[in-house]
Amino acid sequence: MILGVDIGGSHIGAGLLRGCSTIRKASVEADKRDAACFFNSVVAAIRRVFNSRVTAIGVGCPGPLDWNKGVIVAPRNLPLRNFMLRERLESIFKVRVAVDNDASCAVLAEAVYGAGKGKAVVAGLTLGTGVGGGLVIKSEVYHGAGNASEFGHTSIGYNGRRCNCGSRGCIEEYASSRGIVRTAKSHGLRAESPKELYRLALKGNKKAVGVFRETGFYLGVAVANIINCLSPDIIVVGGKVSGSWRFFHKSLKEAAYSRSFSKPPIVKAELVDAGILGSGLIACRRG
Numbered sequence: 001m002i003l004g005v006d007i008g009g010s011h012i013g014a015g016l017l018r019g020c021s022t023i024r025k026a027s028v029e030a031d032k033r034d035a036a037c038f039f040n041s042v043v044a045a046i047r048r049v050f051n052s053r054v055t056a057i058g059v060g061c062p063g064p065l066d067w068n069k070g071v072i073v074a075p076r077n078l079p080l081r082n083f084m085l086r087e088r089l090e091s092i093f094k095v096r097v098a099v100d101n102d103a104s105c106a107v108l109a110e111a112v113y114g115a116g117k118g119k120a121v122v123a124g125l126t127l128g129t130g131v132g133g134g135l136v137i138k139s140e141v142y143h144g145a146g147n148a149s150e151f152g153h154t155s156i157g158y159n160g161r162r163c164n165c166g167s168r169g170c171i172e173e174y175a176s177s178r179g180i181v182r183t184a185k186s187h188g189l190r191a192e193s194p195k196e197l198y199r200l201a202l203k204g205n206k207k208a209v210g211v212f213r214e215t216g217f218y219l220g221v222a223v224a225n226i227i228n229c230l231s232p233d234i235i236v237v238g239g240k241v242s243g244s245w246r247f248f249h250k251s252l253k254e255a256a257y258s259r260s261f262s263k264p265p266i267v268k269a270e271l272v273d274a275g276i277l278g279s280g281l282i283a284c285r286r287g
C-alpha cells in the first residue's frame with residue numbers, strides 16, 4: 001500500500017492510496033515556527049493514515065529541492081533549509097520514501113488520471129500559498145538539471161512586484177493568495193483571502209470581480225511565456241485559488257492566446273487530491 005503526502009504552505013495532507021483513489025486521508029495544519037516544528041507536522045499527518053501495510057511513502061514538497069537525494073533546499077514559504085526530508089522520514093517509518101516538487105506531483109497526477117490524461121506534454125500551475133509549476137512529458141516529471149518548471153518564479157515584469165526569491169515581477173507575487181489580496185488592496189478592497197474575494201464576487205461586488213479579471217490577465221501573460229517556451233499540449237491550472245476559476249479563466253485565456261504562438265487548451269484541474277495522488281505515483285515508480 002502506498003501513502004502520498006502533499007506538503008503545502010498552510011496544511012499538510014496525507015492519504016492512503018489504492019490505485020487512483022484516496023481511501024483514507026488526513027490534513028494537519030503546518031506549524032511553521034521552525035524546521036523541527038514543521039517536520040513534526042509532517043510526521044503527524046503521516047501518522048494519521050499510516051498502517052503496517054504501507055510499503056512506500058511519496059512526498060510532494062515546495063522547491064527548490066534535490067528530488068534525487070530527498071533534500072529540501074530552501075522553499076520560500078516554509079522554514080526548511082537543506083533539510084534531509086527523505087532520510088528523516090525513512091528513519092521514522094522504516095519504509096522507502098520518495099520526494100519531489102509538490103506542483104510536479106500534482107501535475108503528474110493530472111497528466112495520468114485527470115485533465116491532462118492522454119496528452120504527451122502537460123504543463124501545470126498550482127495557485128495557493130505560492131504559485132507552483134510542473135511539466136510532465138509522456139507521464140514523467142521533467143526535472144531538467146534539477147528544478148525545472150518553477151513557473152511561479154518566471155517574471156511578467158522586470159520592474160514588477162519584488163519577490164523574496166530575489167527577482168521582480170514573479171507571477172507568484174500576483175497569482176498566489178497573498179498576490180491576489182495585494183491586488184485587491186491596491187483597489188481599496190480589504191479581504192483576508194481569495195476565498196473572501198470569491199464570496200464578494202459571487203454577490204456581484206464589481207471590485208472583487210475586477211480583481212479576479214486582473215489576476216487572470218497576469219496569469220495569462222505568464223502562461224503565454226510557458227506556451228512559447230514549451231509548446232505543451234495542454235495547460236492545467238489547479239490549487240485552491242483555482243476554485244475561483246469562473247472569475248478569471250476568460251481573461252487568462254485572452255491574455256495567453258493573444259501573446260502565444262500556439263493555443264493549447266487551458267483548463268482547470270480535475271482531481272481533488274492531485275498532490276497526494278501524484279506523490280503516491282512517485283513513490284510507486286521509485287520503489
Ligand SMILES: [Zn+2]
Pocket residue numbers: 152153163164165166167170172
Ligand atoms: Zn520569485
